[in-house]
Amino acid sequence: MKKKHVIPVAVLSSALFMGTVSPAQTLAVSPNANTEVVQKKVHSEGKGKPFFVKEMQAEKQKSADSKAAKEFLNNNKAKFNMDKPEESLESANVTKDELGMTHVKLQQKKNNIPVEGNEVTVHYSSDNRVQSVSGQFNEAIEKEGLPSKASLSASESIKLAKEAVKAPDQLVESPDSGLVYYSFQGENHLAYKVNVNFLGDNPGNWSVYVDANSGEVIDQYNKIMHAQDYKASKGSGIGVLGDHRKLHITHKNDKSVQQPGTNFYLFDNSHEDLEGIYTYDMKNQWGDSDVQFPGVLFSSPNASFKDSYDSPAVDAHYNSEQVYEYFLEEHDRNSIDGEGMAIKSSVHFGQDYNNAFWNGEQMTYGDGDGEFFVPLSAGLDVAAHEMAHGVTTYSAGLKYRFQSGALNEAFSDIFGALVDEEDWEIGEDIMAEDARESGRTSLRSLSNPSKYAVGEKYTPYGDGNGKYPSHMDEYYDLPINLDNGGVHINSSIINHAAYLTGEQIGKDKLGQIYYRALTVYLTPDSDFSHARESLIQSAVDLYGDNSAEAQATEDGLNQVGITE
Ligand SMILES: [Ca+2]
Ligand SMILES: [Ca+2]
Ligand SMILES: [Zn+2]
Incomplete structure (x- = not known):
């Protein structure tokens, strides 16, 4: 009998609540580590709703x-x-x-x-x-009369923030800290917002809010966005797909390396106004030891990258370019930030790592354990999913928790299905043989989300069915410490609405409408209801009041129970 693969994704239900502010850690690597932090902060609705x-x-x-x-x-x-x-x-x-x-x-x-x-x-x-x-x-x-001066210094705030998130000494970049007014649990603070970014087997890109006078850590959350999280186990792998790819690469004459001579690099500088597409090798390290993030630029002594070790890098490099072309051609968007920022990916991250993520700056792919996943860069939809997180970061800025987080995840899945346009599944190309044989032929489905189970620990928070929800009636009311309040679970309701609309008007128009909502109307605390208004307005802007496209947008949302 095959081992049962369980997906650590969360669930929740209940009414639409929005603007939820609470701390959590997305990575399910050590799920209990954060429980303590989470419990002392119960969210209550603050002022300032979208x-x-x-x-x-x-x-x-x-x-x-x-x-x-x-x-x-x-x-x-x-x-x-x-x-x-x-x-x-x-x-x-x-x-x-x-x-x-x-x-x-x-x-x-x-x-x-x-x-x-x-x-x-x-x-x-x-x-x-x-x-x-x-x-x-x-x-x-x-x-309100609020203090305008901080008694705490910025460097003291950084120290407190690093302690709060248990950051290692080695960080991706030195933390920055700036003053903001921050509303949490109905109380307003003058606070330092500190960003702490680090790697390791439990990477973090944390926003930590430290009261600028009392030094209290008010709130913290991890912005690392994961495709999913699976525990690694040993198994046989099948390597990445075997497609022959044409690549844009560069070469240079290198005197500093062991074997001086010309080397070829997965660095694509062929696109005008784009800083470049870079693919790095993490050499199966976690970034906390001798190989520091993002790793070394993937290289070869000749122009062909054909070893099996090269294959995840070849896919990451190729798929990055495909996603770049999609946003440029379909949405006139030049790269993740719209201004030609470099597109970076690291492959061979960690060992048997069953995940991929966007850390706020770049994409990172594990090799998979060969049992559940093959190297994750093999999926064009996975690359699109991760890069879309970057686009969201630079546009709507949807907070990665509860409904805004579920929207963030949903937009990534939807762009995954738009770029990899032949199907409405996410991850069908990265499932390893064992997973396929056990019936897991993709990671998530937009057309039929409820064909997959969410995992036992999430089941009590839903309607008892234990499946990914396709309708608001099946919404999972999860706490923040389970999948950041259901970001990978309730996202499937929005995913399904997009599918229903897309079946009526086609993927091109669907993409126009969703892209417009993401970049024009959605805001960091948007909830599903706000997304409904934003999507319908986008369709009206593009195709007119009472257009078939606006109707189809509304219809998709109505059918999943997002009716107001
Ligand atoms: Ca496909
Ligand atoms: Ca797909
Ligand atoms: Zn994601």
Whole structure:
């Protein structure tokens, strides 16, 4: 009998709750380590919910810029629960999209310090009328008397943050720390937001909020985004697929290496305005010993990378380029940040590592244990999933927990199914033979999410069925310490809505609508309901009111029970 493979993914149910702020660690490597932290922080709804208000301004404005946007908000301040929007909001950026709409994003500030997660965007139609306003604004912070000076120093905050997340000495980059106003459990703090990024077998890219006066660690969460997490076990592997790939590589004459001469590198510098596509070798280390992240640039003494050891690197390199081309051609987006940032991947991460992740800066792939997964870079949809996390980081910034986290995961799966366009499964090319034989032929399914079980520990939090949910009736009400509150589980409800819409209008239009929602309307604390408004509005922007596309978008969401 085959071993049963269980997927450590979480589940939850209950009403739609949003903007949940609570600490957690995504990696299921040592699930109990965080329980303690988690339990002392029970979330209660704070001020500042994402909103979306449709408007149609009667008169055209002379211009659509931050001054006009602030004036508009000032004239309607009661409606938006703002006191002094012209003082409390500062221009963050103004973009014009291909439909001629202008989006003026304003960051909430107090005493010149940003209010974390609170920004308001005024959307103008192409004839400069305010069409809608979205975002979130913390009216309590605006009115409350809060300290403007910190008694703690930035370096003290970094020390406390590193202790809180048990960071090793060796970090990916030196932590940065900056002052923000932060709302947690209904209390507002002047806090240092500290970023701590490290590798090892339990990598972390943590945001830690330290009260700037008391030194208390208010909140912490891990932004590393995993495909999934499986325990490694020994088994026989099948190596990566065997496709013959054409690659863009570079070579150089290297005198510093053991065998001086010309070396060839998985570094692609052939794309104009792109910093490059780089593929690195972690040499089966975890990044905490002799091989430091991101590893060494993958190289070969000749232009052919044909050893079996090369194969995960070949796939990572090739698939990165495919995903880059997708975002450029379909969405006119130049790389992850839209500005041509380098696309980096590391392969051979750790040993038998059954996962892939985006750590905030790059993609990382394990080799799999050969029993559940083959090397994970073999999946084009996996590469698209991970790179889409990067796009989300640089656009909506969806927080990686509860519903906003489930949206973050869902957008990654949806782009996975759009780039790898022939099917609606995620991970069908990375399943090892044992897994396939046990009936696990993909990691997740957008067309039929409920064909797979979520794993026993999540079952009690759902409807008892123990399957991935396809409808809000099957929603899993999970605590933060289980899959960050169900980010890989409840995502399947959104996945399925996208599938239902896509079957009606095709993947190209589906991609346009979802991409627009992600980059124009969604905000860090968006919940499913906010996503519904954002997706429908995006379809209306692109295809018109009452269009078949807008109808299909709404229909997909209705069918999974996201009706308002
Ligand atoms: Ca496929
Ligand atoms: Ca697929
Ligand atoms: Zn993910």
